[in-house]
Amino acid sequence: MSTLPSSTERQTAGIGLRCPHFEEIVATRPAVGFLEIHAENYMGGGRMPARLEVARRHWPISVHGVGMSLGSAEGINDRHLERLARLVERIEPDWVSEHLAWSVVDGMYLNDLLPLPYSEESLAVVAANIAQVQDRLRRRLLIENPSAYLRFAQSTLSEVEFLNELVRRTGCGLLFDVNNVFVNCRNFGGDPLAWIEGLPADAVHELHLAGHAVNDADGVTILIDDHGSQVSAAVWELYERAVARFPTAATLIEWDSNLPPLPVLVAEAQEADRRWRSVHKEVGYAAAA
Amino acid sequence: MLPLRELQSRFAAVAAGRLLAEQAFADSGCVVEDAPGAAARLAIHVHHFRLTLIEALGATFPVVRRLVGDAFFTAAARRYVLSQPPQRPCLFEYGDGFPAFLASLPEAGSLGYLTDLARLEWAINRAHHADDVPSLDAAAAAAQIEAPSCDLFIGLDPSCRLVKSAWPVDRIWQVHQQGDDEIAPVDLEAGGVQLFIHRQDGEVGWLKLDAAAFAFIGSLLADGRLGKANALARAIAPSFNAPALLESLFEGGVVASVTAIN
Structure with a gap:
């Protein structure tokens, strides 16, 4: 089975596998390092999983869940966990990731990655849910830091402290979303570099890059993590700081809305590769090609 | 301080339009009032919930959408999302009740075949993902x-x-x-x-x-x-x-x- 890039080889960024691109990806075989899928789109039968079977012959696959609702106080849904387990058994992905967020309560799925108060109660809930998923999948889960548009007064921990504690309690890994940290630091203040320094470097296995929208809400600028455009210049700069600290992490370009032609997405992945190489030349990580 | 379960229930009630954002967290003060205010910030999530699910229904019922036009479809889908929100995260399974919901709308009565067409599109969708x-x-x-x-x-x-x-x-x-x-x-x-x-x-x-x-x-x-x-x-x-x-x-x-x- 192929594996995601590590620091001992040239880093090749991956892209999200999106339906409108599927035929072109298989026909043109762009030189991307891996493909990431949204788990929930592949939990039925028919064409979608059949396409994924084709794609996995050519690229390593990363399974990115959006619906497990690890932050749900009512616990996670056993049936959904079973469906994820079956997908993971079938695809044998290199990584399985989910979000530090919630989306399910009272029998409702809210189709959003909703924010949690960073409290001891939330910590116990999320840690128990992660442990249940990891036990069922018999593998380490990567947890992604979310974007947020509101803060809870009852938070007693910072997001970095919360993530560190999840790693300590559950042994999970981390997926560091560079754009989300940038968005949150703009929306609420905060130093993204301190954020990068504060994470346990050996737990970070994947980086996400995406574009964001700039919205005006009653005269206040709020950045929205909409995955609908190219990575901004400021986020590229932050990415260079992130790859310096997390050299073994694989990079993914996310683009979910206003999907561009495939070559635009591939060019973004190549730009990530270029920046990774330039950083590691500067700080002395030889790209042992 | 609100227990997490209660906080999440209130959040869902706001998303489904059963509770005003201003009321949901006003007594507990649990959302920080960063400008432009907690209610406006909550509205970002509420908007996302409704918009993305209306889009998901539009993808599952594309011919219904063309027949009734975007404006009517969006209004009808919005009412459906609020009254019958999804229960599960796989959105290809969302919309089971939409044909019957359309049949219940007095405005849809002028297109006698609309409900049956919605049932056909739902059957096609389920056949694709079975x-x-x-x-x-x-x-x-x-x-x-x-x-x-x-x-x-x-x-x-x-x-x-x-x-x-x-x-x-x-x-x-x-x-x-x-x-x-x-x-x-x-x-x-x-x-x-x-x-x-x-x-x-x-x-x-x-x-x-x-x-x-x-x-x-x-x-x-x-x-x-x-x-x-x-x-x-x-x-x-x-x-x-x-x-x-x-x-x-x-x-x-x-x-x-x-x-x-x-």
């Missing part, structure tokens, strides 16, 4: 039945669906696969159809059935009993030919199991 089950061929089925038995249980592939309409909904669906300038007129007086929708080799298609064949497959989908299905079909058309229809089901790869019932 679980993969290996199909049996006729020889394998015969080999499984060793002893003479009273009856057989025929299990059909999970992609199999039936849609019956007093309108030519198949034709209406087909002409709306073209661009706006190319939509051919449909003779609404052409009569109704009884459609058997299923997936074969990854592609979803349908067969038009007569009343007896429709009753036969409907009975098999309900409980699988061949004898009962055959009796029902023959009561409608004494000349009904079950072996010929079964053969075409085997050829279509939609028979998943055959079991003798003693």
Whole structure:
């Protein structure tokens, strides 16, 4: 089975596998390092999983869940966990990731990655849910830091402290979303570099890059993590700081809305590769090609 | 301080329009009042919830959307999202109740075929995403039945669906696969159809059935009993030919199991 890039080889960024691109990806075989899928789109039968079977012959696959609702106080849904387990058994992905967020309560799925108060109660809930998923999948889960548009007064921990504690309690890994940290630091203040320094470097296995929208809400600028455009210049700069600290992490370009032609997405992945190489030349990580 | 469960319940109530954002967290002060305020910040999530689910319904019911226009569709879908939000995270499973919801709207009554068309689009969607089950061929089925038995249980592939309409909904669906300038007129007086929708080799298609064949497959989908299905079909058309229809089901790869019932 192929594996995601590590620091001992040239880093090749991956892209999200999106339906409108599927035929072109298989026909043109762009030189991307891996493909990431949204788990929930592949939990039925028919064409979608059949396409994924084709794609996995050519690229390593990363399974990115959006619906497990690890932050749900009512616990996670056993049936959904079973469906994820079956997908993971079938695809044998290199990584399985989910979000530090919630989306399910009272029998409702809210189709959003909703924010949690960073409290001891939330910590116990999320840690128990992660442990249940990891036990069922018999593998380490990567947890992604979310974007947020509101803060809870009852938070007693910072997001970095919360993530560190999840790693300590559950042994999970981390997926560091560079754009989300940038968005949150703009929306609420905060130093993204301190954020990068504060994470346990050996737990970070994947980086996400995406574009964001700039919205005006009653005269206040709020950045929205909409995955609908190219990575901004400021986020590229932050990415260079992130790859310096997390050299073994694989990079993914996310683009979910206003999907561009495939070559635009591939060019973004190549730009990530270029920046990774330039950083590691500067700080002395030889790209042992 | 709100317990997490209560906080999440209130959040959902705001998203579903059952509680105002200003009321949800006002007493507890649990959302920080960063400008432009907690309610405006909550509204970002509420907007996302409604918009993305309206879009998901539009993707599942594209012909319904074209027939009624974007403005009506968005308004109807919004009401549906608020009254019947999804229960599960796989959005290809969302929209089960949308055809019946459309039927309940007084405005939709002027398009008599709209509900049936929505049922056809839902059947197509479910057939696309139904679980993969290996199909049996006729020889394998015969080999499984060793002893003479009273009856057989025929299990059909999970992609199999039936849609019956007093309108030519198949034709209406087909002409709306073209661009706006190319939509051919449909003779609404052409009569109704009884459609058997299923997936074969990854592609979803349908067969038009007569009343007896429709009753036969409907009975098999309900409980699988061949004898009962055959009796029902023959009561409608004494000349009904079950072996010929079964053969075409085997050829279509939609028979998943055959079991003798003693």
